[in-house]
Amino acid sequence: MTPREPRTSPIVPSYGESSLADLSASILASMTGDQARNVLGLQGAGRVCLLVVDGLGWELLRGHQAAAPFLSELAFNSRPLTAGFPSTTATSLGSIGTALPPAAHGVLGYQVAVPGTNRLLNALRWPKDIDPLAWQPKPTLFERAAAAGVAAIHIAPGAYADSGLTRAVLRGAQYRAAGTMGALAAESVAALESSERVLVSAYHGDLDAVGHRFGVSSPAWTYQLSHVDRLAEQIAQALPFGAVLYVTADHGMVNVAxxxxxxxxxxxxxxxxxxxxxxxxxxxxxxxxxxxxxxxxxxxxxxxxxxxxxxxxxxxxxxxxxxxxxxxxxxxxxxxxxxxxxxxxxxxxxxxxxxxxxxxQHGSLTSAEQLVPMLAYAAP
Structure with missing residues (x-):
């Protein structure tokens, strides 16, 4: 007997309305006054920090409020975004870093075929013989920010500083290495204080790593979420006057037995x-x-x-x-x-x-993977 087709429907990402690419576009537009590209209607600010927490899906956050009281309070009056497809780190960082949907920036998954060859390009282990700028030649968010007179700084572990993915979708930002949560918080605040007009992106990947190994909602994952919550709260409490912190994720996650x-x-x-x-x-x-x-x-x-x-x-x-x-x-x-x-x-x-x-695991079109937070905290 032929198996039946899935009864449920996929969550098709809301490109052009409420996706990760639209968040990036709206953040820069809110800093430059370009209201046409500010589709999310974000408030104007001269200093912005975007904290990307790898693996923090909207449904996971809403289901673990006790472990993340600060983020959960911000989520109370917010709405989720859609990550994009595939809902995976390389593709989502491509959407964040270019403010374009996947079929425009071309980072279309964890592993994709190199056209005309019999090989795969692994976006997280970029092959040395493929030029990242040729693979993704469109201007990045950070290059556009610099052209508009906005300083751009990206903060993440030092191991990623010269990776192919960084060069493909995050080029144009000054890279500052931070390998621990404390360093990430300190570097983010220092970066915000370094200029009157500055866009800071900060990336934290450990929640995703814990979820892959132990599963989401496991004790290890829940403890890690509490650490993430404190990280976001520390950055928020130290924001310079008039600065805004946005918190989002690249995808959610499901447990696969x-x-x-x-x-x-x-x-x-x-x-x-x-x-x-x-x-x-x-x-x-x-x-x-x-x-x-x-x-x-x-x-x-x-x-x-x-x-x-x-x-x-x-x-x-x-x-x-x-x-x-x-x-x-x-x-x-x-x-x-x-x-x-x-x-x-x-x-x-x-x-x-x-x-x-x-x-x-993650990557698909279910709500658990597609829906990601869009949280905002403005310094008083």
């Missing part, structure tokens, strides 16, 4: 006609061998059934999953795109042993 994992390396049908398996367990780019795309699409739909929304490249683009397309980059999208539903995942235990073993 072993029995909910479909292993593409152990199901021969899922490898039939497939040249490359990209993406990640909750958001797969499937690249077919020449002439096999239609068969791969049909087989993936049949095998996965209700466990994923499965679309062809053209369908995924037409559904708006990736945003308005720049067709110079859409060939990076898989011939088939599979977005996991519920708590399912399509792992590859041989090819991707680390990612396949994660408890916490």
């Amino acid at each position: 072993p029995e909910d994992k479909v292993d593409a390396d152990l199901v021969p049908e899922l490898r039939a006609g497939v040249a490359l398996l990209g993406g990640e367990p909750r958001a797969r780019h499937v690249y077919a061998r020449p002439g096999a795309a239609a068969d791969v699409l049909a087989v993936w739909r049949e095998v996965l059934g209700e466990r994923a929304w499965v679309a062809s490249r053209d369908e995924a683009i037409s559904y708006g999953w990736f945003g308005p397309p720049d067709y110079s980059v859409t060939d990076r999208i898989g011939d088939v795109v599979a977005a996991a539903t519920g708590t399912s995942a399509i792992v590859a235990s041989h090819a991707e042993p680390k990612e396949s073993g994660f408890t916490g």
